[in-house]
Amino acid sequence: MSTKNIAGKTIEVNEEGYLLNMADWTKEIALELAKEINLPPLTDKHWQVIDYLRKNQAEGVALSLRKVGNSGIVDVKELYALFPGGPLKKSALVAGIPKPASCV
């Protein structure tokens, strides 16, 4: 665990950079995090995915690629295009939620 100064706020993150408290998240933080991991500029679709992830996480739903692919917002292929190189890991990071542990 460590702290991080980002977008004018001090937040707690884990060793992989995931926010520890999803309540610390702001859109400004998301924009900075997206830059840090070299995502293309965030579009409406990105924000819709981020909202979906945050909403489901808050409700305690286990998130998976399949789940997001069935969300009606994007299919899995589109999700890969939005968040290249590990769409679930990267979208979760930007959305300020823990890295989904869909695998045991």
Place this chain on the structure above:
Amino acid sequence: MKKLVILGAGSAGTMMANHLAKTLPKSDWAITIIDQYENHYYQPGFLFIPFGTYKEKDVVKPKRKFIPKSVEFILAQVSKIMPEKNMLELKGGQTINYDILVLATGTKIDPSELPGAQEGWHKDIFDFYTLEGAVALHQRLQSWKGGKLVVHIQEMPIKCPVAPLEFSFLMDSWLRKKGLRDQTELIYVTPLSGAFTKPTCSVALTHLLTEKDIKLVPDFGTERVDSTAKKLHSFDEIEVPYDLLVTIPTNKGDEVIGRSGLGDDLNFIPTNKHTLQSNAFPNIFALGDATNVPASKAGSVAHFQAEILTENILHFIKGQPLKPDFDGHANCFIESGNGKALLIDFNYTTEPGFGTFPFPALGPMQLLKETRLNHWGKLMFKWIYWYMLLKARPIPFITAKMSLMGKKTAKEAKK
């Protein structure tokens, strides 16, 4: 007379039938177990069939043999569960009422989730998660002369998450014995970022892949397979060509769970991960591969769960609060080839580490290390499975809740 119905007479259901037959008072409770198939398969044995170590007869026995005489066994397909009515309907229309329902409906592969696989199924594309698949692969290997052999996991979670690794290690061993290893490129394609899910274990197992010259392709999100060009395609346009593809397709819970509206998007039953009670209906419980709990889908897990669930069913009957005792305990042998195996022991919060098992310092088994004794442990396990585990006879010194004694973390082991 009250009625407890167990759905599914695989490992988990059979163990529950044996536990409950011993614990529930026969004067008050009638127990019924329902399954659509006659035969019980020793699923951990499927792994050895492609290499000729086991034959079909080693892994099949009639289910009835393991079900206690006091338990009614119904051989039928269940068409629907109606939890609001505490009732289920068999194919053909007969209905059965229950006071308590235990779901042990398992998980199985669904190759239709891998677009393009159908055309090459059991020609150049094989599974070893079914008896037919394992037997067909054994036949195919007899004419193997070399080329690209790809072991592939489509999507997590899968039953026995170490099985694909074990398969790769045994494949390496088999190819060396046949003098075909130099002509064969072994490739391991996984949606995970490393060889395994748990970090310490992943490091040890990734090391074994490297040592055996098995190429790791991580973070592979499979979109489809082209059976004509013989290539796997990922969502982000990576291609992996193969001559022989051994795939672990998407694993799903039973269709009856989906049909009855009791499952998630993969037909796994949303279940309390500590009490094993269904999240939706208090008189429904679930265990084994059928649940969505974040534990390994493995027989050892079902074994530990069965002990805890039996106690919780007794608590439920007496109107007492359930005990949140299931800690995610799993215990698995990992075959590493050349007559050796590793052993791992872990739960929800403690990842597999080094140490000895089951006794601190004495062992005799070594955790997360390749030894011959672990391999013999794995082979002996078939006997334990058929004659002790299914009958719910206690296994000495191995407790449902994981013990931390004799275990070391990766950091401690380095000291």
